[in-house]
Every structure is written in structure tokens, then in C-alpha cells.
Amino acid sequence: MAACNIYLATQLKTPPFPIVVSPPLHIRTRRPPPPPPPPSAARRHRRRLPMASSDPQADPQRRQHVIVMRHGDRIDNFEPLWVSTAARPWDPPLVEAGLVRAFCTGRKLRDKLGFPIHRVLVSPFLRCVQTASEAVSALCAVDDDDLTATTSAALSIDPSRLKVSIEYGLCEMLNREAIKFPPKDGDWGFDISELEALLPTGTVDHTGERVYKQMPQWEETVLGARARYEQIIVALADKYPSENLLLVTHAVQGKELECQSQHS
Template sequence: MDAPDSCQTAAQRFQNVVVMRHGDRIDNFEPLWVSQAARPWDPPLVQAGKDRAFCTGTKLRSDLGFQINRVFVSPFIRCVETAVQVVTALSASEHPTLSKYESDQPLPVDPSKLKVSIEYGLCEMLNKEAIRGDLAPKDGQRWGFNIPELEALFPAGTVDQTVERVYKELPQWGESVTGARARYAEVILALADKYPTENLLLVTHGEGVGSSISLFLEGATVYEVNYCAYSELRRPVFDKDQPTTAGKFEVVKNLRQTGLSYSLEIAETGDLSLPSE
């Protein structure tokens, strides 16, 4: 990446975690897609969603001020396709532009710049609030994610298949909204603690991005997460002790510029879940 890596400062450094929602999903633009789909619970992106994801990747590359070292992604295809575009932009051998992306020739990438892995714990909320209608697999188990096929979508050399997942399998169908939020919080912290000297990008779903704000910004209520919106978290890490120790995460408060809307007023009543996405 082009910007200096803030994780390289001696003594005290900062670990950065970016939590990002996927791009524009097809069933929000083509209503008939669901009736014809073999996997109606797993909509891919429309082309505009892929374009948005690539452009967001170029923005992250130029604006963050630090290098993304690892990417973790939900196994749902809309998240994988989003991550493919973002990873391409972040790992491109030369500074990416939309015109180069739209050309017939694939962008050359440098796979040494980052590594990507699929993490079950970043998946969609597995409940009827998120999986619309009666679209989930009937037994709530056979989601049919083919991990090798999903990994093959990423630029050559960027997938790290040695990473041990936080969630070894998908959560059980019927988890509560509160339970899903707790899961997202658990995974964010677990991945950060597992790689304390690396900057992470987590590509997930709207509720996951919202949870990353409410977890670390006291009194925050997130009420809108646009496609490819992202939060930015930061915490100090210290090398004086072994193993590496870390402080508390804080939210970098430029959220309205990254596609998020939130309030710092604590709601007294009502369900604060985001609309199904």
C-alpha cells in the first residue's frame, strides 16, 4: 500500500481494524431473482455493487494512512465478491483506478501485500430478521458454502489457508439479534487479539458493522449502514511485555464520511436492530 503503516512505530504502536459492509446485493434490484435462484438465501452482487466495492478499496488504500495486513470475510457470496474487489484494489501492484478495473485486462496484484481468509463468525445473522421470507434452507443447516470455490475467487496467492477460524462452523439457525451482536463482538476482538501487530479488514454484514460501533462507542445507536460503509477502530499495542499487550479499542469518529449514520442518545425502548440487508 502507498501510505505508511502506523503499526510500525516502535514501543507503542496502534492496531487498526476496519469493519465493512458488503456491496449492492442483487435481490434489492432484481425482484424476480429470488424466484429463480438455486440459493435464494445467498444473493450475489450486482455490477454496481462490485464497482462500489472496488472504489471503496481504492479509497481505503489512499485514505486510511496505514496498510491492511489481513482480510477476513463472511462466507456469504455478497461479502466474498465485495472482498475480492477490495483485496484487488489494496494489493494491486500499481495504484488502481476505475478505468484500469473496467479494462479487459485483470489488474496485476502483489500477493505479499496482504492475506485473506474466510471466517464463519462474520456471517449474516442466522434468523428470520435477516434471511428474508422463507428462504433459509429448510433444516437450517445445509447452507452449501463451498469454501475452496469461494477462496478461488480471490487474486492468486492472497488466500491464507493456514488460518484457524474463530468459528469452526456456522452459528445455529434461529440465533437472536442480541446473540448475533455478541457473536460479532466476540469475533472482532478474537481476530484482533490473534493478530495484535497487524491491521485488519473484516468484510461482513450491516449488523456486524453496527455492532462494531455500539461495542466501542458508549451510548451509540447505529440506524443506517450503507452498502460498503465501514467503521474504523484503533487501539494501542505495547511490546514491552511478552506476549504483546493491547489497550482498549476506540472508534475513529469520521463515520458519517464512511456511509454510517448513528446517534449518541441511548434509546429507552424498542428494537435497535438494523433493517434486514
């Protein structure tokens, strides 16, 4: 059996864009709770997960790592008038600084984590896909010397290092607290093929099925979104038990998980 640690990766706004990885978080599941940890490991949560039968070489005692990362800087936070002319005001892209921060965060993940990322799961919102594209490029860079760059432009990558998938269940909290200008017809208009084309060539996994087959329902409550986030993270960890995961998602996810970890 493998133990699973879940972390939050925080992109800081001060150069040189360091990364902070929080201690593992406690995520409630339907499984019976584990016994209380010793004082020296009070904030460490271990969850027993089945190993993938297709990986006969896997160490049955290995630890699975799940990193939760927020998207970079979105344009509507810097250009308030952008919304008034945008065709898709609910789906802002990143500003250039956000792309740089995403790449530098991927670079720090590669340099500091001490374990590889095998799979990246991404919210379908454009800002998350752009963030994932930059982070994945840094994680897949062929030459460590290329990591002195601040963006993925002209970077040589090895796409065999990890796989990327878009997962609806990692989307933004679907209510007016998080999305002030939703589509009037309820159609989010995500073209998955176009979004996948933004990711580094050769990294997209077209074989796997999404946990959420479609977007969650609009006007979910904060408690409903919290339950969704907990459920999707556990479901993805269970779906890929022998892989370390990077989940690229939204700010509310980290906030709710932090709240959950403090009160469990």
C-alpha cells in the first residue's frame, strides 16, 4: 500500500519567484480515519491507496505526492476595462507576468521537490491551461541549463516525462462569488481540442477518461464546491495511485483545503 501526501504550491509575487510547498494536508474521505499521528508528525496525513496493478516494479511502500497549484496572474485583475470588451469575460487569460511566474514555479518544482511529477491535471479555464503549459515546459525541459530562462519560448522538452489531461472537476467554483460575469446561456464554451493544443506537444494524454464528464452545475454553494474539491482530489489520487500528480486549479481550492486541514 502507498501513502499519499497532498501539498499546496504557492506562487509568490516577489522575484525570483520562489515556491512554497505547505506541509501535507488532511483531506476527509469516506474511509475510516487513521489513528492520531505522533506529535512529531502532527500535520502529516497518510492515506492508504491501492497500487496500480500495471506497475509490477512499484515499491508497495512508496509515497504518492499530490501538488495543488493555483493559476498565475489573470488579466482582469490588472486591466479592469478588459471585461467590458471581452468575448468571454468569465475566462480571462494570463498577463505576461503570470506566464513568467508559472514557468518559474514549474522550474522550482523541478528543482526543489525531490520527487518527479508523472501527471498534470488541469482545470479547463484558459488561465489554468496557460499556467499548466508553462509549468509543464519547465518540468519537461531537456537541458537543465534551459531553466535559466523565464518562459517556455524556444525551449526543448522531452514530452515523455509526464502526461497532461484537462479535468472538469478542477474548475473554478461555479457561483457569482467567484465568477461575476457567467455566460448568459449557461454554455461555458470550452473547446477541449483548442485548449489541448495550447499544451506542450506530445504531453497530452488522449486515452484517459475524465472523472467529471461535464462541468458542474452553475450556482453551486461554497460548501458544495468544497465537497467537490475534496472529492476530485481524492478521486484523482485513487485513479493514478502509482503516480505523483500536479493539479492546476483555482484559489478557492487552496483556501478550502487549508480550512479543511485546520479543522479536521
